[in-house]
Amino acid sequence: MRADARRNRERIITSALDLFAKYGPGVSMEDIAQAAGLGVGTLYRHFPDRLALVTDLANSALADLRDHARAQAAEDISRWEVLVRVVRHCAGRPFALITSLAGTPPATPGTQELVREVNALLAEIIEKAQDEGTLRRDITPEQVVGLLNVVVCRPGAQPDDPLTTVMLDGLKPGGRR
Amino acid sequence: MRADARRNRERIITSALDLFAKYGPGVSMEDIAQAAGLGVGTLYRHFPDRLALVTDLANSALADLRDHARAQAAEDISRWEVLVRVVRHCAGRPFALITSLAGTPPATPGTQELVREVNALLAEIIEKAQDEGTLRRDITPEQVVGLLNVVVCRPGAQPDDPLTTVMLDGLKPGGRR
Amino acid sequence: MRADARRNRERIITSALDLFAKYGPGVSMEDIAQAAGLGVGTLYRHFPDRLALVTDLANSALADLRDHARAQAAEDISRWEVLVRVVRHCAGRPFALITSLAGTPPATPGTQELVREVNALLAEIIEKAQDEGTLRRDITPEQVVGLLNVVVCRPGAQPDDPLTTVMLDGLKPGGRR
Amino acid sequence: MRADARRNRERIITSALDLFAKYGPGVSMEDIAQAAGLGVGTLYRHFPDRLALVTDLANSALADLRDHARAQAAEDISRWEVLVRVVRHCAGRPFALITSLAGTPPATPGTQELVREVNALLAEIIEKAQDEGTLRRDITPEQVVGLLNVVVCRPGAQPDDPLTTVMLDGLKPGGRR
């Protein structure tokens, strides 16, 4: 029974990501349930309300990002390379839709904590990259984080996007002529 | 009463831009009317339905962009400079919300035509900038347009944003390491 | 000015009859005004509200019917002939739509009085026709009036309709075998 | 809950027939739901929109008429008697309101097909009645159908109405003076 429950939960999450990606934030709970091959009632057994579902999607993605960033940061490579890897990793994830959903809902404490963790991790990587001279110094780490955010959270973002590439190039020192 | 009507129309547009920017595309017609200090009926007298309002906002912004781009293109300056001016102009305009709105509604022929015009103008400027050697050649004009789109149409975009600056720097020749 | 006013009033009545006939009872006041070449305000100057307009249409038709019935009753012809003439007269008038409109609104005293007058006139004619032996005796005058009502007030009623003819034939004595 | 749902569906249909009969086609969905002791949402679960409800009412009545007409036509009785039975059957059914509703909505293909079937059945019965000499020959089957339509679909029609009787008498041969 536990196995069934876990399987159902996974199906819901997968369907939700899929539908949000395809049809935007307006997708109904009924549609998500149906796409998962379940009744609405079952969906609500797993997620008490719509916000809980959206929050869960966001938290998963954020946790994944945090873990990936930590893993890369532990590697013995330049901080610039760490940053590039993290950015390219994110660009392949469903951040876009999470952001599009995230507009409305007041983030839960759990999400806020995750955001804080991720931001701190990134800021540290960025600062060290500036120290090692591989990242331009005329913008603050917070600004860089905000910038990456936009690039990574746009719909259709891909690891080798022109925008990803151009933006990374623009972040190298010696820009702004 | 002609004067009043025009004033009301302006108020509606202003309120709509404001609310869409603040609360996203889900804002209700009732709220827009109220923010304009009017009844819903008045809103509907000026715009037959929600799509008409959104379309009007989009068309205004697009027409403004087209006119500005044309004006700059007529100047005797480098194409790169033209591009920078256009980008900086857009970054101060309400494109963000228009894009966020544009997701849903099937664009009208008028809007599609405007989009086509703007894209053609930009593509031409970009191509010439590549010819004059001020813009990197390893991405196509269409890709550059798409990229500018993201940068300019993000919420809170400003003419002197770090992202705007970084992106422009990244577009200069000699990027990609 | 008085001439203008009367002309406007006529135009409104004509347009209203026309539109109601064409599009049914759902026609809007705005549309009626426009069809009359006037603003809504002017329409409302002539008829304080929708009910007043509809009532006026009904009253005109009823008064016309009453006058016609009286005129025919004064002729030196059989009562059956009188009845036939009245029925054929009505079948060419806009009773259908008036009835379709009259469904809802609580008739005004004026209308009720007209209805009473018309019914009394008809009942008298019918009774006398029964006395002279030209109209079957197995249904009451009131029933005959109700019956004529349906026949005359159906959409598209014409003086020489099959239904009008069949029904008149059925009213002759010796029916019901 | 299947049983409950069916019961609710029935209640909706009953209430709708009742209210349409009493107050005409303008009755609101909210009122219908309330009369059925349900929320609007439930009404909409059973009938996706107003047209679907009206269509369903119309189709039921038409199908019932078709089946009854077929059954009578299979009997070994005069075609005149068949016609009389069909007419008397209809006069007790909720055709009135269906007609009053049928004005507005563009009939669905299903409804059109039913109408065609019913008309064909009736036309055949009428033609044969004319052949057997029990129904006057000076009006076409289509005209007779139209005429029956009016008589049967008027509000308050009853199997033994004066109008029904008079009309049937008028249809016998030897009418028209």
Next chain:
DNA sequence: TATGAATGAGGATTCATTCAT
């Protein structure tokens, strides 16, 4: 006085959420 802009109550419809089975 004629006009048409403004108003807002009312009706159709959707969808997050609850609850009986």
Next chain:
DNA sequence: AATGAATGAATCCTCATTCAT
């Protein structure tokens, strides 16, 4: 525990009516 029917608040839109010009 799963289901999907029921609920009703919220949203879009219409139109009778009022009122400023």
